[in-house]
Amino acid sequence: MDRYLPQRGRLLTSTRSLPDFEVVSASGPWLHRADGTRIFDGSSGMLTANVGQSSARVLARIEQQFQAYSFGGAAVVQPHIQLELMDRLCRAVGRPQDSVALVTCGTLGVEVAIGLARNIARVRGGKRGGDILTSDLSYHGMSALTLALAGNHARRPRPEDAMGLGPAFPAPYPPTHGHGDGQVCDASCADEVAKAIDSRGAEHVAAVLLEPVNGTTGGAFVPPDGYLRRVGEICRERDVLVIHDEVLTGLWRTGTPLASRHWDGCEPDIVILSKGLGAGYTPVAAVLASPKIAPLIRHADADPLPAMGTMAAHPLMAAACLGVLDELEAMDHDAFRARGERLGASLRSLTDLPGVREVRGLGHLYGVELAPGLLWPLLRQTEQRGVFFYPFTGAGEPRSEGLVVAPPLTSTDEDLDFLTTALTGAVTALN
Numbered sequence: 001m002d003r004y005l006p007q008r009g010r011l012l013t014s015t016r017s018l019p020d021f022e023v024v025s026a027s028g029p030w031l032h033r034a035d036g037t038r039i040f041d042g043s044s045g046m047l048t049a050n051v052g053q054s055s056a057r058v059l060a061r062i063e064q065q066f067q068a069y070s071f072g073g074a075a076v077v078q079p080h081i082q083l084e085l086m087d088r089l090c091r092a093v094g095r096p097q098d099s100v101a102l103v104t105c106g107t108l109g110v111e112v113a114i115g116l117a118r119n120i121a122r123v124r125g126g127k128r129g130g131d132i133l134t135s136d137l138s139y140h141g142m143s144a145l146t147l148a149l150a151g152n153h154a155r156r157p158r159p160e161d162a163m164g165l166g167p168a169f170p171a172p173y174p175p176t177h178g179h180g181d182g183q184v185c186d187a188s189c190a191d192e193v194a195k196a197i198d199s200r201g202a203e204h205v206a207a208v209l210l211e212p213v214n215g216t217t218g219g220a221f222v223p224p225d226g227y228l229r230r231v232g233e234i235c236r237e238r239d240v241l242v243i244h245d246e247v248l249t250g251l252w253r254t255g256t257p258l259a260s261r262h263w264d265g266c267e268p269d270i271v272i273l274s275k276g277l278g279a280g281y282t283p284v285a286a287v288l289a290s291p292k293i294a295p296l297i298r299h300a301d302a303d304p305l306p307a308m309g310t311m312a313a314h315p316l317m318a319a320a321c322l323g324v325l326d327e328l329e330a331m332d333h334d335a336f337r338a339r340g341e342r343l344g345a346s347l348r349s350l351t352d353l354p355g356v357r358e359v360r361g362l363g364h365l366y367g368v369e370l371a372p373g374l375l376w377p378l379l380r381q382t383e384q385r386g387v388f389f390y391p392f393t394g395a396g397e398p399r400s401e402g403l404v405v406a407p408p409l410t411s412t413d414e415d416l417d418f419l420t421t422a423l424t425g426a427v428t429a430l431n
């Protein structure tokens, strides 16, 4: 058979030119190239392949479901496997009584969460408007609505494409929150959320939508202690729902089942999970609604459920997710947490080297911020040393830049040593 010669320019998937990086097989966190070399996946693909690749547990689940039947929408056959996934997922993240919508990607998860929040706010509070407030350092997806709402202007550069929407409050991170000289962000930054709600009138606001720990927009910024709790209080006082976008951070990426669990008292009304749930084996997102608000979704006066779709809850997707949960629950969690802390300590020591401005993050998610101009040379250096990393877009003006260190959660101590040695060598080689 003739070798397939791809016409790269026709695949409309990335602004940057497509990587010249052919992978012929993969095992765990390692990608094997056609030339026989292997490369370590230091960012879990796009923070997605959280349990590594070629998992026997995931394959077994998919095979079992495939042999039973491969398609039957929840409106067609009894959705056994979707119900099993719902129960298992809710228990895994410590929200056992939540109701769940299953959809096909993070963006759609956010869209469904917005739809649910608007329905609930109207039934519960007789709200007149359905505004969704976001921060100026946020990414919530690639649809016209989520791009319009979020603060990632690299992905939606033209104000005229915002449909009159846009971020409503500053994120609690110094590069974007223009405090006076020397003032750092703290829990009082949540007062900006109160101001944003009050200036529109709470009756027009359905929900505040935020990433509890920032992902790739700013590079793993962690909110000040007490911030998320205060946001929750402000919203409750005003009858506004809180939605946590944990598309990237959910399912142990930051060391805990949900990133918000690093702090007490900030459980959201709605939470969206995606990347770590399918772990790259299947496109998927789950929207979890707390038992306090879920009954309102089925209230007689509620609008139709915004979660129906042909592929909304595909049995093979559900099977793959159960396999991912099998992997996640089989981890030795004490050892896993200790590995995350050791990774963080090794990365933080990079700030002793010239060119590394800051390292921030938690668990298995870190942003390594670099001096301007170093990102692409550094990525070339790390690749030569056998590690792939994903870049982050950056915050502030001029925009910062750096790389996201987010290896698969199932990486071993030796894997992580390989990563940190390669990264240290690459930074040193630039100086």
Ligand SMILES: Cc1ncc(COP(=O)(O)O)c(C=O)c1O
Pocket: 105, 106, 107, 108, 110, 139, 140, 141, 142, 211, 215, 216, 245, 246, 247, 248, 274
């Ligand atoms: C925080 C966050 N929300 C939403 C999304 C959108 O998810 P998807 O790319 O699966 O549509 C992403 C993707 O990177 C994300 O990081």
